[in-house]
Amino acid sequence: MATVVSFINFKGGVGKTTLCVEIAASLAQKFNEKVLIVDLDPQTNATLSLMTEKDWEDHAAQNGTLRDFFEACYEGKELGLDSIIVKNPVKYHGALTNLDLVPSHIELFGMDLRLATKLGHENLKAKLFLKKALEPLQDKYTYIFVDCPPNLYLTTQNGLFASDHYLIVALAEYLSTLGIAHIQKSVGNIFADANKLLSDIGSGTNGLKQPAIAGIIFNRLRTIYSGTYSQEDIIRRVTADYPGMVFDARVPHSDKIAVRAEQKVPIAVSGYAADRAYEERITQAAHEFYDRLTRPTAGRS
Numbered sequence: 001m002a003t004v005v006s007f008i009n010f011k012g013g014v015g016k017t018t019l020c021v022e023i024a025a026s027l028a029q030k031f032n033e034k035v036l037i038v039d040l041d042p043q044t045n046a047t048l049s050l051m052t053e054k055d056w057e058d059h060a061a062q063n064g065t066l067r068d069f070f071e072a073c074y075e076g077k078e079l080g081l082d083s084i085i086v087k088n089p090v091k092y093h094g095a096l097t098n099l100d101l102v103p104s105h106i107e108l109f110g111m112d113l114r115l116a117t118k119l120g121h122e123n124l125k126a127k128l129f130l131k132k133a134l135e136p137l138q139d140k141y142t143y144i145f146v147d148c149p150p151n152l153y154l155t156t157q158n159g160l161f162a163s164d165h166y167l168i169v170a171l172a173e174y175l176s177t178l179g180i181a182h183i184q185k186s187v188g189n190i191f192a193d194a195n196k197l198l199s200d201i202g203s204g205t206n207g208l209k210q211p212a213i214a215g216i217i218f219n220r221l222r223t224i225y226s227g228t229y230s231q232e233d234i235i236r237r238v239t240a241d242y243p244g245m246v247f248d249a250r251v252p253h254s255d256k257i258a259v260r261a262e263q264k265v266p267i268a269v270s271g272y273a274a275d276r277a278y279e280e281r282i283t284q285a286a287h288e289f290y291d292r293l294t295r296p297t298a299g300r301s
């Protein structure tokens, strides 16, 4: 059974996509895990950090993207994700055979509004499309990572309802950490509302299980092995406020990230003159992630 994890923060630009791709690549290469990334964000950043625009265009024309999946849902038709999946998009020193991708599409922008207009924002069915579609893939992957856009609209909620865990990516900055409590509260409210609805209609099910928090990971620290003084101060505060949740691994800023996206090779697996300090921290984060999700105390919320 795959463990499904959403990478989330309502704040934009904190590194959700970067860490989703890097940790996925690290787990695929160094832990031999079979990983699927679902790019839920119309910005298509995860997609285009793993495949060229030309390959994406060809794939979108021939096999479709997540836009086509949600379009079919909108039309009330069934479309599995299988045909949309890009197998082994990372091709560097031989393909990274354990990492697959459900690509996104810029035209996913607007889908939230269309779904909400047609089906109603509170419509539970509209929040469970992805969960249902991932079910047949559960045995093919050990991890499914969902890269969420920085909002909590219907498509993001599809990611959360499909997830066993969610991982909060944050910068060690005051404004970036303000949202942590809000995320937890919002996830709680979304599931409470959904379960109330199920019980009101007498669905007879056990209700929907809220994903557990897999942790809070700090990204883009300014010095190599720790943060600056003010970054350390913020991390200390968040660690005190959320005991046991903050990753020991802190990911440093790396100037190589932009180049990496252009080359379509995650730094975590590029293995040559990449950024060693960064690569080490990603490996540490992947280890810790692995530990947190497999140890018995995993998933306190």
Ligand SMILES: Nc1ncnc2c1ncn2[C@@H]1O[C@H](COP(=O)(O)OP(=O)(O)OP(=O)(O)O)[C@@H](O)[C@H]1O
Residues within 6 Å of the ligand: 011, 012, 013, 014, 015, 016, 017, 018, 019, 041, 043, 045, 148, 149, 150, 219, 220, 221, 251, 252, 253, 254, 255, 257, 258
């Ligand atoms: N550790 C890092 N070092 C240097 N640059 C980074 C690092 N992490 C992320 N970035 C850069 O910061 C920008 C935002 O990162 P990313 O796209 O991963 O954030 P995001 O949270 O997914 O954003 P969005 O909310 O728009 O989806 C990108 O330009 C990325 O290359």
Ligand SMILES: [Mg+2]
Residues within 6 Å of the ligand: 016, 017, 018, 041, 045, 147, 148, 149
């Ligand atoms: Mg992103």
